[in-house]
Amino acid sequence: MEIAERPPLPPFTAETAAQKVRLAEDGWNSRDPAKVTLAYTPDSKWRNRAEFLQGREQIEQFLTRKWAKELDYRLIKELWAHDANRIAVRYAYEYHDDSGNWFRAYGNENWEFDGDGLMAHRHASINESPIASADRKFHWPLGRRPEDHPGLSHFGF
Template sequence: MSATSTPPHTPRPPFPPFDEASALAKVQAAEDAWNTRDPERVALAYTEDSVWRNRDTFVTGRPAIVEFLRAKWARELDYALRKELWSYTGNRIAVRFQYESHDATGQWWRSYGNELWEFTDDGLMRRREAGIHDVAITESERRIFGPRPESEKGLLLPVR
């Protein structure tokens, strides 16, 4: 199967309606997946016709999500992400996040944002809306080094 062909439908627990524990688990699963920087793996968490708004870019469908993520991680090198549950209700979750990466020139960036997620009954995300703002940082200002260690799962993100 090619990276852009549609894989068999696979439910993705936890399922809505979300309670605090299941919402926290869904957020951690998303963080863990995105930190793999594997577009094909990440795209499997979305419906085949999932609709995204990411900054000023609109993406629809898994093949487009895979291509979007390939381009993203080709630009955003050494990407490392932290997500935090903000709110949940029914089949929706809101998160805040931070990630750090550097560009091809070596400039480091910390990107802050919020995401709104909507899920199907089988736990796949059908809608993702992300607002993101970038701040140039020096390498010495970095605070996110790879995937979150087990000992830090569930901890809140620094506000600064």
């Protein structure tokens, strides 16, 4: 069943933009490509590193590949700026590959929403570096980040 609206809806306030960011973080931490894809318009356009995607089918395929390789994925997003129907976020995520090598990725995303609160455009810039397992910062059980877990600013990311 397709969802017609994804509150909070634009125009965004600081409060509703922060809510939208947390909902996106929660969705991505579910690592459920079919669920995450429903937050985007059917013809949503993405730029993710060197990949350009359009539509939910391509987005779902991308996320399926991503989370098959990025194991024990944990993400934190933080609101950077917003206006009527756009939100800018910064984020970091940690994961390991199938050889047990850990990585932390840092990025910025610019989002544009339609009137129903679905993301129509996502432009992501991401940098990644290997980290030692001992340097990991994101230790909550897989799934939603607990309310009392520090955010990005706490870590200086």
